Amino acid sequence: MKFLYKFTLLIVILIVLGCFVQFVVFNKFFISDTNSLLLSTNEKAAENVSMQLVENLKKVENFLKLVAENDEIRKNQELLNKFNQIVPEVDVVTIVNSKGDILRMSGNVHNPNVSNLAYRDYFQKAIHGKTYISNVFTSTSGNKIVVMSVPILKNGAIDGVVVGTVKLQGNSLASMFDNKEFGKKGYISVLDSNGYVVYHPNKERIGKKSVIFDKLQGKLGFKIMKDYSGKDQFVGFSKVSNLNWYVTVITPTADIMTIRNIIIYETFIGSIIVSVLVILLGIYTIKRYSKPLNKLIFSFNALKDGKYKKIDPHDYEEEFQEMVKVYNNTIGRLEEAHNDLEEAADIDSLTGAYNRRAFNNFLSIVKQEINNCSLKSLGILLLDIDHFKELNDTAGHLAGDNVLKKLAQIMKATAGERSVFRFGGDEFAVVIRNVSDERLLSVAEEIRIKSEAALNGCTVSIGMAKFPKDTHSVDELIDFADKALYISKKSKNKVTVFIKSSDS
Template identity: 70%
Template sequence: MKFLYKCILLIGIFITLGCFVQFMVFNRFFISNNNSLLLSINEKSSENVSIQLMENFEKIQNSLKMVAEDDEIRENQELLDKFIKIVPEVDVVTILNSQGDILHVVGNKYSPSISNLAYRDYFQKAIHGKTYISNVFTTARGFKVVAISVPIVKNNNIAGVVVGVVKLQGTSLASMFDNKKFGKDGYISILDSRGYIVYHPNKKRIGKKSVIFNNLQGKAGSGIMKDFSRKDQFVGYSKVKNLNWFVTVNTPTEDIIRNRNIINYEILLFSIIICILIILLGTYTIRRYTKPLDQIVFSFNALKDGKYRRIDQRDYKKEFHEMVRVYNDAVEELEKEHNNLEEAAGIDSLTGAYNRRAFDNLISVLKKEINNCSLESLGVLLLDVDHFKELNDTYGHLSGDNVLKKLTQIMKEISGEKSVFRFGGDEFTVVLPNVSGERLLSIAEAIRLKSEVSLDGCTVSIGSTEFPKDTCSVGELLDFADKALYLSKKNRNKVTAFKNKPER
């Protein structure tokens, strides 16, 4: 046995080492593949955001073009005010003539501090026929803004410029991206062509130079970079079409590392549990070889306490079969002797009720009491379990035995411990001296009702008879009760009192 224990221990050590190696390999593989996957996802996400950003700017440009093409809107302050309300992305709309002079301004609660914007790059681009989106610049009042300019064309000549201004610290641009989540603390950042931040969830960063701008090369890409917080980020970036702006999607590496460690620790814990289970399984297997002897010794000791438990031969190796057979034969003989002793004592070994022998002895005593005029009345109930054979055939004799035990307990609780007798099979009798007819039927009905809800789908049929109402012969009582029982069995689950002239 010691050799087997050593083998199990050695196997456990090998499994532990294997789990450790697997843990290390998985850890390295997980880091490499996980980083590549996240960088790829962030790069793809940045491309999607850049497309969305361009679509939003094109929407603004189209709205401004509508103003540029409609003289009535440009020259009517009231219509311009309505326009600014239905295009919430634009904070200020300015109408300029071909010299850059301001003709109309809507959406600006301050009076313009300057009257000519000809020097602005967005005017210069638009006056030469190009729709233009500027980089981030600071207005005279200190606002960080982006300007979108559209030329006003009349008779194939450029007559002026419509300029839409988007404040970066406002809510219009942020509403496009603030609802986008990338992990727990991931975020989107938008940079203009010089690296100044156009959008950032941290409003304090807007208008400042991005610390990762110099790392952004080509139209798209990804990498692990440190952001303004000096923490490593998984950064995927994409250039916005026609703008030379960049959209970056940033995910902190520490979240991924934390999740990776959780997974790794779960794998390690699972491996340890598996190792422990294998060792326990091996120990259990070894103990199965020693179980037969221990079990037989235990069973022999149980005989001293009157517990006659057989051993299933199929649970043991061949070399123990003969020993188990001898033991089971001995138990069977002892059990027979025990049952014989119980029979002699008048107790039914299965249910604990009195047996037929005890009933016959009681009848002899009752006859003497009647002859001595010391017994005024006597009630007898004869009971039979309905559908008992079907129960045995369907669920086995063990289920039938349990029903008989439950019924015995019910009768004892209702009529008294010493009044219940088992005749054999599923037939019982209850003998009640000095009981009225009403009381006798009440007891019978109580037994029937409780049996109906307690006997696993079975019910009882009951026949009752009384002395001296039905007969003056104690010997006829059982016969009359049997006739009443016969009538109850026709409908089952019924109590029938004996009548000399049964109703038809």
């Protein structure tokens, strides 16, 4: 019953640790990864919308240039009206002569209060030969507008200006963005070079100074910022080419936090339910099998002292018969292998690990076990020390010997003394019976990480292969691990798991 109490206590400890991981580690990584993912997603979306805005502005520019190049369109009001309907983004098209006098207008005209535009910046820019896009300003009729102007060339001289006006609080510009969705409440905002809002789904914000404009730096990026309401937002932004405008894609953080909390609570409740079921099942199982298991554990512990004693299968229930049979078969082979190792002195004198001869003898035993179907699984790690030759050349062979000893100690402490073999030079092997893929990879990573910290500037590259997942042949298993090691050596300080290709 002592084993039962210990096992139950272990389960309780694991549950407590699991809860700690749920509420601390998982929570931390979830927030970090989710923030990074959403911010980078918003950044990419802002870049895409920025390119779309440039394309739409280019479309408007080409339309205005076409009007500027065609006398017939400029002089025929009916033709100008029909032509203006082709580009819905432009609310008003105005034809202006070289003195700034308005000659003709088309579109949503509401009794203009001025007849001359000579003093306007967009007229002055265009009359000097430049295509110009203005920032946000208020027209004489009180509308928030953006203006694009292009010069009219006639016989090589500038004869006037074509002006396209976009009313920001209308439907023209909104049609570019209103169909864009970013999460549940995400939206697009476009700011001019002074930080005034060109587009916002809330039309009351158009023409007002953006609270995040001063924090936008560079051509592309993402940040967590507070919006005009003081709430945190995920903001991805992209500067519009040649305009110094910014396109921002904004997603409220509140929705993400709600989803995160739901996931955490669901995971926690599920973990509690599963843990309770595991405890109940574990208690039932241990009560039924604790006695025979204790006997088996005692017998396995005796192996540490080199006592290879077989056990009587008649003392065990039927479901333990196969386990006892495998144990007794293993004991017989271990006795033979142990005697062979002692007789051949198969210990490497420098590192204390088994040498290549011991490894070969071990493989012979493994092959027999595979043939007898008594071996469930086998994992092999092949290791090679990175930068070992440089260490020997610069610090001397004594330093190299110390690195070999330290690595052997790390491997023994991690995988067990009977699992470590030295091939010679700076090459080693770790072989573990009946190990899961996850445990084998964990052992490899632990050796790599400890080596990086302890080997005087050297690291280890590791190749990993598994029986029977990768192959049923021991020789192939070593070859596969060696191929994985070769891949690790390319970048060094790496664990590579062998993956069998379709043509292997």
